[in-house]
Amino acid sequence: MADTGTNGTAKNGAAAATAVASDNGAGTTEKATWRVKVGLAEMLKGGVIMDVVNAEQARIAEEAGASAVMALERVPADIRKHGGVARMSDPQMIQEIKAAVTIPVMAKARIGHFVEAQILEALGVDFIDESEVLTPADEQFHINKHNFKVPFVCGCRDLGEALRRIGEGAAMIRTKGEAGTGNVVEAVRHMRSVRAGIRRIQSMDEAELMTEAKNLQAPYDLVLEIHRTGKLPVPNFSAGGVATPADAALMVQLGAEAVFVGSGIFKSGDPAERAKRIVDAVTYADDPQKLVEISTGLGEPMVGIDIRLLDDKELLAARGW
Amino acid sequence: MAVSTKNEKRPRIGVVALQGDYAAHLQAIEVAGGDAFPVRTAEDVAGADGLILPGGESTTIGRLMARYGLDTAISEAARQGTPIFGTCAGMILLASRIARGEKQGGQPTLGLMDIGVARNAFGRQVDSFEANIDAPCVTDAPASGQHAEPVRGVFIRAPYIEESGPEVDILARFEDKVVLARQGNLLASAFHPELTGDTRVHRYFLRMIGTSSAEDKNGDE
Numbered sequence: 001m002a003d004t005g006t007n008g009t010a011k012n013g014a015a016a017a018t019a020v021a022s023d024n025g026a027g028t029t030e031k032a033t034w035r036v037k038v039g040l041a042e043m044l045k046g047g048v049i050m051d052v053v054n055a056e057q058a059r060i061a062e063e064a065g066a067s068a069v070m071a072l073e074r075v076p077a078d079i080r081k082h083g084g085v086a087r088m089s090d091p092q093m094i095q096e097i098k099a100a101v102t103i104p105v106m107a108k109a110r111i112g113h114f115v116e117a118q119i120l121e122a123l124g125v126d127f128i129d130e131s132e133v134l135t136p137a138d139e140q141f142h143i144n145k146h147n148f149k150v151p152f153v154c155g156c157r158d159l160g161e162a163l164r165r166i167g168e169g170a171a172m173i174r175t176k177g178e179a180g181t182g183n184v185v186e187a188v189r190h191m192r193s194v195r196a197g198i199r200r201i202q203s204m205d206e207a208e209l210m211t212e213a214k215n216l217q218a219p220y221d222l223v224l225e226i227h228r229t230g231k232l233p234v235p236n237f238s239a240g241g242v243a244t245p246a247d248a249a250l251m252v253q254l255g256a257e258a259v260f261v262g263s264g265i266f267k268s269g270d271p272a273e274r275a276k277r278i279v280d281a282v283t284y285a286d287d288p289q290k291l292v293e294i295s296t297g298l299g300e301p302m303v304g305i306d307i308r309l310l311d312d313k314e315l316l317a318a319r320g321w
Numbered sequence: 322m323a324v325s326t327k328n329e330k331r332p333r334i335g336v337v338a339l340q341g342d343y344a345a346h347l348q349a350i351e352v353a354g355g356d357a358f359p360v361r362t363a364e365d366v367a368g369a370d371g372l373i374l375p376g377g378e379s380t381t382i383g384r385l386m387a388r389y390g391l392d393t394a395i396s397e398a399a400r401q402g403t404p405i406f407g408t409c410a411g412m413i414l415l416a417s418r419i420a421r422g423e424k425q426g427g428q429p430t431l432g433l434m435d436i437g438v439a440r441n442a443f444g445r446q447v448d449s450f451e452a453n454i455d456a457p458c459v460t461d462a463p464a465s466g467q468h469a470e471p472v473r474g475v476f477i478r479a480p481y482i483e484e485s486g487p488e489v490d491i492l493a494r495f496e497d498k499v500v501l502a503r504q505g506n507l508l509a510s511a512f513h514p515e516l517t518g519d520t521r522v523h524r525y526f527l528r529m530i531g532t533s534s535a536e537d538k539n540g541d542e
Binding site: 028033035066068100103121125151282283284287 | 342343361376378381424426441445450451475476516
């Protein structure tokens with residue numbers, strides 16, 4: 001039986017993912033397979049995942065057409081402003097958001113903080129974001145995501161970082177951008193970098209792939225797979241700096257399969273309307289006529305930050321190894 | 322495996338591409354022997370011999386359908402007999418009622434199929450699973466009376482059909498829950514055949530095109 005999994009990628013993941021049982025089992029019922037994890041990421045494609053800090057915002061996001069919400073205590077713009085150590089949210093707040101909406105609920109754990117991830121899994125969140133927006137708990141190692149039943153999404157700036165995270169078990173990748181700035185320039189840089197890396201591997205002679213894997217610091221089998229398929233083995237979304245419908249459409253045209261919007265919605269003049277318009281812009285990203293209508297009369301976007309004016313220490317995207 | 326070579330004309334299948342895993346359906350239809358194209362406007366609906374409502378978030382897809390006029394266009398096509406296949410979120414959108422798990426403020430659906438659907442009925446993502454589903458109808462030789470090998474059902478925060486009217490044929494169950502059903506030109510599955518590389522359910526759907534519902538129903542029994 002043809003049983004190759006999501007876009008033929010299950011083989012790789014299954015070889016690595018050991019969550020509950022092996023993939024392609026003979027007739028048994030299996031939870032948390034690689035295919036089920038990547039499957040939820042597949043369902044989120046073409047959609048917008050919105051940062052929310054309470055149940056009321058979650059309801060606004062759901063009504064606007066968000067395909068999932070990300071529950072967190074402070075949106076990145078506030079983390080940036082207030083400083084301090086940013087951690088996993090209070091479980092009570094996540095519970096309230098789960099109770100308020102029927103769409104998937106994601107939550108963030110600090111890089112390397114596998115106990116925060118264990119708590120979020122026990123809480124029953126649908127996706128964990130091992131996120132550079134929170135203060136890292138481990139400056140050498142990320143979470144071993146194969147050990148979990150819940151799927152993970154991780155950020156990346158380039159292809160090597162994406163493949164390291166997938167090697168650790170991430171079922172979805174998002175380019176990082178620079179969260180909390182309302183400035184899309186880093187998101188564009190990271191998405192272009194990933195796409196260029198993929199094209200480069202595709203055009204290589206097979207004999208060159210091991211050295212390419214070495215240079216990328218990426219698992220060789222994933223480099224081989226990209227050479228063969230021309231795409232990442234998991235869905236690739238975009239995050240960090242989207243503030244307008246046009247920004248969202250830009251990321252989709254550049255290759256993002258869905259868009260995360262953090263501060264851009266609830267730091268704007270009319271969050272409910274902006275949320276709807278960004279959802280529409282992702283669907284009609286290739287239709288400039290519709291984008292005119294979608295972009296018209298939307299009021300104030302969040303105030304953005306010129307990345308060049310930020311100190312290196314303030315850059316969130318640099319977190320992750 | 323392609324069944325299309327005999328047919329001079331491959332059916333044109335519009336996959337509603339507002340949000341969700343429509344790309345996987347576009348691919349599955351091409352492999353199964355149809356010509357697939359994305360549907361984003363009411364005008365796109367008119368050119369389709371059959372339509373697919375993909376997996377994704379039913380609240381998101383439902384809102385976009387209503388906002389851009391696809392809901393009336395799809396309902397009209399359904400009334401004219403165009404076959405429509407809904408998977409997971411698509412099943413919810415076909416349903417005439419939400420039996421459980423409705424979001425606050427109500428759930429937009431097309432209300433075409435006489436079924437009551439329970440949303441997220443198997444639990445949250447940590448409860449999502451794969452299982453073998455015995456669906457005799459997906460055999461590629463319906464005339465021979467030969468039953469098909471089970472399909473691998475991928476259930477992701479999946480719904481199931483809690484109750485249904487007399488016009489609805491139950492085609493498959495998982496642990497007593499109805500997970501595949503048909504009502505004339507409408508087909509609904511709680512699982513995701515588009516994620517497995519096994520296109521037998523899609524081929525079954527393609528056989529619904531150009532056949533009267535009664536005929537094919539009998540042929541499959």
